[in-house]
Amino acid sequence: MEVQESTGRTQIWARPSIPCINLEEHSIVFQQFEIDECIDPHSASRSPMIRMFGLTEGFLPYFYIPAPNGFKSGDVAEFKSNLELVLQQEASSGGRELLNRVEVKFKETIQGFHGKQKCPFLKLSFVDTKTLNVARRIIEDGNFTFKGREVGAITFESNIKYVLRFMIDCKVTGANWIELPPKTYRFCAEFEKYSRCQLEIITSHPPEGDWLKIAPLRILSFDIECAGRKGIFPEAAQDPVIQIANMVTIQGEKNPFIKNVFTLNSCSPIVATDVLEYYNEGNMLQAWCDFVVEADPDVIIGYNIANFDLPYLIDRAYHLKVTRFPYFGRIKGDYMVMQRDHKLRSYTLNSVCAHFLGEQKEDVHHSIITDLHNGNPESRRRLAIYCLKDAYLPQRLMDKLMCLINYLEMARVTGVPFSYLLSRGQQIKVISQLYRKAIEQDFVIPARKNVDGTDEPFEGATVIDPEKGFYNVPIATLDFSSLYPSIMMAHNLCYSTIVDQREIDNLGLKNDSDYIVTPYQSARFVKAEVRKGLLPTILEDLLSARKKAKADLKNETDPFKRAVLDGRQLALKMSANSVYGFTGASAGQMPCLEISASVTAYGRQMIEQTKREVESRFTIENGYTHDAQVIYGDTDSVMVKFGVDNLDDTMKLGQEAAEYVTGKFLRPIKLEFEKVYFPYLLINKKRYAGLYWTNPQKWDKLDTKGIETVRRDNCLLVQNVIETCLRKVLIDRDVSGAVAYAKKTISDLLQNKIDMSQLVITKALSKSDYSAKQPHVELAERMRKRDPGSAPTLGDRVAYVIIKGTKGAAAYEKSEDPIYVLENNIPIDTSYYLENQLSKPLLRIFEPILGDKAESLLIVPTCLGCKVPLTKDAGSVVCRHCKPKLGELYQKQLVTVNDFETRFARLWTQCQRCQGSLHQDILCSSRDCPIWYMRKKAQKDVQDASTVLEKFNCAW
């Protein structure tokens, strides 16, 4: 759906598939779903166009500059012609007017509090965005003077995208509904499916009430297969596209209503699928393009399509000279492209991710694709089925994670176009909200000139030193809800409330009653009674919306709607938190250390104060049964050991403490009692596990933080062993069972009984230029040499196992591709897995429970004959195979013991000789004497060897 304006008429391009379209007699109501800017391809003037509403005269790009000193309204004309002249010189536009308008507006900068004084600003409107940028540069570089004086150097609101500018000014938010009243639009002749409408009579409905609904969006999911040459990544210039599988689904419906596959060459039929055979690649691409136009999807999704499939298709079409294909290029621009990007990956939590990766593994290896294609209709059918599956998976993934709806909610909440959520970062959302609030109060926002690399990081949050250990009493957890947002609200922190000493003196402001001083370098902010900040207002809106979403969630029973509401409240929470991040992003658009560093400074104070308050109030002296102790805390939470041994009382105390501490802070800062851990295993900062209780009857879950079970850079074996051990210890309270399980696993590992899938380690290949050698980096490099087509690329996770190598070889030399290892029967370095993967995590969790005895965990009985680890057969010292040699081994051991004894005796005598008496015990413990060490070692050798010998005696 698009609107375009040229010569005063606004043209709306609406989709015919939208319901309630009934030509000019009726309203058109539609959900605007994509909005961007481009050059109108159909007008000779190359005017800029917004695809949702296009504007040339009705809405022009503009920015503000402070009016020069002594500027009078009569100076406008002169100013305009002067600036126009400079622009003309710069642009050589052939005389076309570039500066459309200059107006005086009374505004106030958002940066700093200056006594609510509105000052004159010049609003400069340009004919296009390119000119705007030229003008911005000239003014910011100080190259424009008016009446002999340099103008500006600083510009306002010049760095916001045209599209967003338009949406903000017209109060259009992302994915809301737009209404065109009857008889205000007409259809465009050359493209019948599009219509025209005057801008002024468009109604934008805020996403409330009825307008919360979601249009029945069409989603096209597709995947292509290319016939690459052996070992070479397919290149569009040479390698043909051989199949394109497509599915079109209506959002919310279970099954696709179109399911087809375009194949090059014949292909056997597939159930419930249209198989469209082509014998010429160009024809196929053309037909596919026509199909996309016909299907007219709102959303196109696929695995990595934005980075591979789409560019490949366009490239390929260009090389095949498919003349009508460029049309697709235009279409493509009209849709948002959802890519399977990292954001989505972070949504896919460990289990979901593993689940889907598991399915993805069935992907045909690229080297086989060409063979299947060159086979017969049957083999091509097999390929088509894989291709269809690849098209289907993203669809299911999206349904499962409900990203579409979550994103929709996010677009509506923050007011940015839908596609920004995929292609842009967090900042744009805050900017959008900031501008929307600013415009209501005649604030203007300064544009940062050039990102000066002042990358000075500021101090972050405090992490209380943990009292490590295993707690067999309930531990209560108290959290500040939305800590950073509530600090900003409580202290009215905003760009518009910062005030410096000069201004304080000027305006006669009084400390504490008019302004406050924060713990960060004495930054000062005026209080809300003087002026309420924009950021606190934005945060209040977000958090009250979240409160509402959470309340609705409580009353909602339908699982689908519940998920939507949950997605919304999460989106709102995320948005609220990113406001703080926005002020702290030193390379961002509006960093403000006074705000961000004050926020963290307050946070640090608060966590310390909370600890003090709790520990000083909940004491025996004050009538409680125990002295409470804060055993850990990170950023916005404290873990309290009240000392009582039952859940009921702990929860009551937790509740009481939360209320008590909340009373010590400004509204809306609130400390909440959230949960109790019992038992609780605190391993280190940011590493703990515990059984999670919210009611005293039944525990909710096993919660683990930062431990190997939740980390993706460990192999599954480690994850599983740790997870199982934790379950046994924390849930079943069966320590010896956990120990036995760990021992059994180690034994299995050393006997090569562990499935290799359990040993695969994955690490992200995050950059191209590593200084330190690492297993996954080196392997990726080796794989690239072996087969560039399948080697991991930047951003991929590299999977590897550690194989046996020469003694002392570094881990990065022993990493290998798991598939390669399987195919070539390469032995795994099991001792690496024991020593480098399993041992440390195991020791970490058992150490607080078993103390020094934890060490023994890793010692596994081995056969005295062949060193094979023994299973739990109690008492035995040799494996089955060595049983016949038992006597021989015993003899050998006996000799060993004797040798050691002789050696020890010799050293012993030597020491006796040294002290001059052969009849007395040796007292000497001289650390300078080499004999002493040797004697000690010999003594230990004798003991060890004797112990082994003992075992034989037992086994007999």
Place this chain on the structure above:
DNA sequence: ATCCAAGGAGGACCAAATATTAAGGGATGA
């Protein structure tokens, strides 16, 4: 040309610096 939320923290590895031990070779003296 366009874009970018933060810091704190643990832990695995690698690599360099250092410390220790073992081995080798030359000087010395018997």
Place this chain on the structure above:
DNA sequence: AATGATCATCCCTTAATGTTTGGTCCTCCT
């Protein structure tokens, strides 16, 4: 009696090996 050859021993250097430390990288926590 003086010289030379041989050998054990010492000391030093070198190589190998073990340990600490600093930095990079990944991932997770809030």
